Amino acid sequence: MVKKRRQRPLPIPPRPRRRPWSREFRRQLAVIAGFGLLLVIIGAGFGYFFLQDWYEEHVQRPQSxxxxxxxxxxxxxxxxxxxxxxxxxxxxxxxxxxxxxxxxxxxxxxxxxxxxxxxxxxxxxxxxxxxxxxxxxxxxxxxxxxxxxxxxxxxxxxxxxxxxxxxxxxxxxxxxxxxxxxxxxxxxxVPETVEQVRMRQILVGTEDEALEVLERLDAGEDFGDLAGELSLDEATKEEGGERGWVDSASEEEGRERQWLARDELDLSYAVRVFDLEVGTPSDPIPGPGGYFIFEVEEKEAEREVTPEQRTRISSxxxxxxxxxxxxxxxxxxxxxxxxxxxxxxxxxxxxx
CATH class of the missing domain: 1.10.4030.10 (Porin chaperone SurA, peptide-binding domain)
Known part of the structure; x- marks a missing residue:
């Protein structure tokens, strides 16, 4: 019996040796990698801030x-x-x-x-x-x-x-x-009748100016004339300080002076106005826009409330x-x- 000869394994060719990278090439590669990483970081930062701004603008702020x-x-x-x-x-x-x-x-x-x-x-x-x-x-x-x-x-x-x-x-x-x-x-x-006054006023900017007005009133000057000369309230100065002129139902009846209830006045001075004696000017009273001097011309303890007054008082x-x-x-x-x-x-x- 003839023996078979064992075949020798084929020789494995040697792997080619890598050529070592030069120092300059490694440096360039590191620079490129670093630059790429920097771009990734910058992009991520921009993305983060963009998403943060978007989230704040469209989610956080609307719910605040x-x-x-x-x-x-x-x-x-x-x-x-x-x-x-x-x-x-x-x-x-x-x-x-x-x-x-x-x-x-x-x-x-x-x-x-x-x-x-x-x-x-x-x-x-x-x-x-x-x-x-x-x-x-x-x-x-x-x-x-x-x-x-x-x-x-x-x-x-x-x-x-x-x-x-x-x-x-x-x-x-x-x-x-x-x-x-x-x-x-x-x-x-709102009651059917309430205490009411007919009044006029002078509005000035400071307390010192209000005291000067009182001195001129004490000297005998007319309240209406001083209102027309000095008052800062454009709605009343041309009417001699008369508070609340209202038109009557017809032109033949002319114009009537309006009576005012306590609850139609500013709370800061309503009580002091209704405590005044008829014809006696008030001391300077601070209020919206400066200092007021008030004078009550008429007063009635029980005067009928008009429909217009009812609306103002209820408001x-x-x-x-x-x-x-x-x-x-x-x-x-x-x-x-x-x-x-x-x-x-x-x-x-x-x-x-």
């Missing part, structure tokens, strides 16, 4: 506090949408003065609405029923409740125009209805009530004092 009333907070996104409604309602333009006014009005409106929603039921027992709410919305949309499908469709279309959710819209409407109902409560609380009651409730639910406006929030809300509201 805009108005706080007691424990209730309204975020900046909702504030901007209400501001947009305010701008559209009053036809405001994108001007610094009008933007500041619109922001302030919106903050005050949200604060007043929340006071009404929380305090009117608790303090006055005034509330809005679901039926009243539906009827008010139907009237606003020009529909009747007998057609639910048309009501739902019109409400949906109206919500698109307001940029509010249905819950937000209904809450706004509830506050509006509460305003009317609370004003009616206060109107009914005064309403304002005082809101001020009182505001001490229980203090309101904070975070937009007017924050330039970034102000800018963001204004841009959204004015469509910039």
């Amino acid at each position: 506090k805009a108005v706080e009333v007691g424990e209730t907070t309204f975020d900046l996104d909702y504030f901007a949408r209400r501001l947009k409604l305010m701008v559209a309602e009053f036809g405001l333009q994108e001007q610094p003065e009008q933007a500041s006014l619109a922001v302030s009005l919106t903050a005050n409106t949200l604060g007043r609405e929340e006071l009404l929603l929380q305090r009117a039921p608790a303090d006055l027992g005034v509330s809005v029923t679901p039926e009243e709410m539906e009827l008010a919305i139907s009237d606003l949309l020009g529909l009747t409740q007998s057609d639910p499908e048309a009501f739902a469709a019109a409400l949906e279309e109206g919500l698109k125009g307001s940029d509010l959710s249905e819950e937000e819209y209904r809450r706004m409407m509830e506050a509006e209805l509460l305003t009317s109902k609370v004003q009616e409560v206060f109107s009914l609380s 005064s009651y309403f304002t005082h009530w809101l001020d009182e409730q505001g001490t229980l639910l203090p309101s904070t406006d975070y937009v007017s004092s924050d330039p970034d929030k102000f800018r963001w809300a204004a841009e959204k509201a004015f469509g910039l």
Whole structure:
């Protein structure tokens, strides 16, 4: 038997030896790698800051506090949408003065609405029923409740125009209805007759100027002449300081002097005016715009309240009530004092 010869394995060719990199090549490679890493870091930094700015502009800022009333907070996104409604309602333009006014009005409106929603039921027992709410919305949309499908469709279309959710819209409407109902409560609380005065005034800038006016009055000068000469109140100076000229029903009757009730005057000086004797000038009284000198020309303890006075007095009651409730639910406006929030809300509201 012939033995097979073992085949010898084929020789493995030696691996070619790498040519060692030169020091200069390694240096160039390190520079390229470092430059690439630097570009990656710079890109990541730009990306981070871009994402951070985007997140802050589109997520954080819209969710930040805009108005706080007691424990209730309204975020900046909702504030901007209400501001947009305010701008559209009053036809405001994108001007610094009008933007500041619109922001302030919106903050005050949200604060007043929340006071009404929380305090009117608790303090006055005034509330809005679901039926009243539906009827008010139907009237606003020009529909009747007998057609639910048309009501739902019109409400949906109206919500698109307001940029509010249905819950937000209904809450706004509830506050509006509460305003009317609370004003009616206060109107009914105005008595039929109240103490009233007919008065005139002189307004000057400083207390020293007011004291000089008193010296001239004591010297015998006429109150009306001094009012025409010195008073800063353009509404009364041409009438000799007479407070509240009103036109009569007909031109033949001429013009009548208006009587004023205590609740029609500024609280800062109402009590002092009604304590004056007829014909005796008051001491200088600080008030809006400077210092006043008042003189009561006539006084009646029980004078009938006119319809116009009833409206003014009930509005005064309403304002005082809101001020009182505001001490229980203090309101904070975070937009007017924050330039970034102000800018963001204004841009959204004015469509910039």
